[in-house]
Amino acid sequence: MLHYLNGKADWVVRGLPCEPAPPMREKLRVLPYFINNLTPGIRAKWIAISRRGTVVQCAKDDLSRLRSFGSADASSARTDVTAVILNAEGALLGAMEPNGMNPAPQTIRPDMTHRLATELLEKHRYILITTSFGKYLGRYEPPAT
C-alpha cells in the first residue's frame, strides 16, 4: 500500500483530474494546506517565532495503550474513551470507547491552534494528537482558562 500524503489538497491545487471537478471555493479552501505541504519547515519556524500556542503542550497521556491483537488493562476514569490501540511503531489504529473500538477517532496534528482544536472538540467527545505519520502523542485537553 502506498500513501499519497499530500493528498487531495495537493491534487486539486495542481489542477489534476477530479470527479466531480472541484468548485472554486474548494480550490481556495485547500490552497493553504497545499502551501503548508510544500513548506512544512517554514511553517514550523513561523509557529515557533510567533509563539503560537501549540496543542502538543496539551497532550495528556492518560489513556491505556493497547497493542493490536494483544490485551491490556483498559480501565480508565474516562467514559468517552478508555484506551488507544497502537501498532508496534506506536501508530494509532483506533480508540476504545464504551461500545467498542472506533477505528477512525478524530485526530489533530501537534501544531494545530487551540482555536481550531477547540472547534473540533465541540463536534467530537474527544480528540487525539498524532503526528502526520500517525504516531500517537496523547489526548488533547484544552488549557484551563
Add this chain to the structure above:
Amino acid sequence: MRVVDHRAVREILAAGGQIVDVLPDHEHRIAAIKGAIHLPLPKLLRDAEPVLDRARPVVVYCRDSL
C-alpha cells in the same frame, strides 16, 4: 510506509493501480481524485477486502499531510 507524490500517483494509476479516498462522505462528494474508490476511514478495514484487487498497487489518500 512508502510515500508517493502526485507524479508517482499518476504513473501508478496509468499502469492500472487503484486509488482509495478515505475522506468522509461530504469531503468526497465535493471533489475526489478521478477514479478514486471511496472507503471512508471508519469502514476501510471492513470494506477493503471485497472492493480492492490485491494484485494491483493501492494508493490511499486523505486531505493533506499535516
